[in-house]
Amino acid sequence: MVKLKQTPAAGAQEMRGACCEALMEEAGKNDSIVVINCDLCGPMGLKLFEKQFPTRSINVGIAEANACSMAGGMSAAGMVPFFVTFAVFASRRVYDQVFMSCAYPGLNVKIIGGDSGVTSEYNGGTHMAFEDVGMLRIMPNITIMEPSDTVMMKALIREMTRTYGVQYLRTPRKKTPQIYEEGTAFEIGKGVVLREGSDVTLMAYGITVCEALKAADVLKEEGILARVVDMFTIKPLDKACVLESARRTGAIVTAENHQVTGGLGSAVAELLSETLPTPIERVGVQDEFGEVGTQAYLMERFSLTAASIVERAKLAVARKNS
């Protein structure tokens, strides 16, 4: 059951802390779980895991291609490997390794990419993953997710250890606003309806979920009732939820901390244009590289804020009514 916080408040735990906690809990129950680090064990928050499971925490150094194919090998030999690095390296740097050593052979590799999109902040454009979802989404045999808070993070890590397949989870490393109450359950591949509304649907994942909720509040004051969906699984897309949203509200805004090309916006547009043409507005990065700055600055810079969602929602509603 989904239990929501009344108002999203700053969380007490970092996303990486939640990730480590869940991994340790599961690793305590399942001897097959191993973590493969690439000299980012500390930044990815997995030092405690390393301490508790020293033989099952492997650090190959700055060698992502090696780590990714090794994960494939470990999976072939029956383990449940988590290959962990920054999102840019987990996608761009190892694309063929994900393909050849993980997805194509149908193995059971879990990939965690830290610093999704603008959350890489001061590491700047070279480290800003705006393409990872798009790149990986066109690969068969892969699941792509981004949790929106620590409650969901822990639940998804648990789900990943219990389901078979190549799964990519991108995430901020630090604190995010809490959206869910402790104990909420999530099903991979099923969107979470956070709020009902009849005029437009706002679909988001990761840090834009909170922005979508804020946008819905603003829209409500202006008499526009927005349905809000946390589409934390980008692939496989929850088609039933997208179609239902389109039927109920007749207009959709997607919002993502990623290029509009290739991500959720693309996925939703692909589905609806073939089955149920619906006005869609896509909030996200518009074919640009990232740059350095704080998350707040970058969200403004790339128009990922509640204000942009509000603006685009009004456009979508106007298009529906014209």
Added chain:
Amino acid sequence: MLDNQRELLERMSADIRIQFLKMFGKLGFGHVGGCASIADVLAVLYGGMMRVDPANPAAQDRDWLVLSKGHAAPALYAALALRGFFPMEWLATLNMPGTKLPSHADARTVPGIDFCTGSLGQGISAAVGICLANRLKGQSSWVYCILGDGELNEGQVFEACGTAAHYGLDHFICFVDWNKKQLDGTLAQVQNPVDIAGKFKAFGFDTQMARGYDVEDIHACILRAKDAPDAPHCIVLDTYKGLGIDFAEEQEHNHHLVCSAEQCAAAIEEIERRLKEGCYPGGMRYGKA
């Protein structure tokens, strides 16, 4: 080397350390460890060894440098500003909204940066490509590259070594900043490279060890490399992560440090003192303080 040349190069390396300390002090954090360990080699390169023209940074006949360990860009930005490639005032904008100077070396926005880096392991391949292109164009420029020692974990580094040796790129001089640490800990804790010089030798490089904190020794090694024919060159710089900056050297995990403006100001004062007293860059490990 003339006495006053040593003095000039030490002044330059001190100024590099001082400038990135100012940048980090203002921001409150930065890659202090890996910037500190390349200040001396950068001083030798930009203090006269490299043929560069700040007024014409893209000159065809210039020497090139690819900072493969791109996270140490602030040290290189400092060297370039000191050399006059862009106004010193730019340095204070490091990592600020809309800056031309982002945390990782950016050739798109910074005059004098020869290649974009930040994803480790790729810069050396780019440097090899530049060197091959120069040969095809009939240019006899020198191409320099600075690798991190942790960066040697990346297999691509050794793919590039193979190519450089196969084509006998004798105008390629590759430094390894052997500062003994990477991000999660020491090399020995994370991935022990065992014998760095031996690896480059095995690939066919003309290989030397230099005291990476001693501008005179670095200078001499480069001249020796330039005289050795027929093979690409590797100079392993024996350094220490955080070199010459006590608060950085003292910390076990000193890859990325939080640092206050006061801490940086104190470190700058200490640099000036060592310079004056002839024990620069000092540092605990080298017993020079």
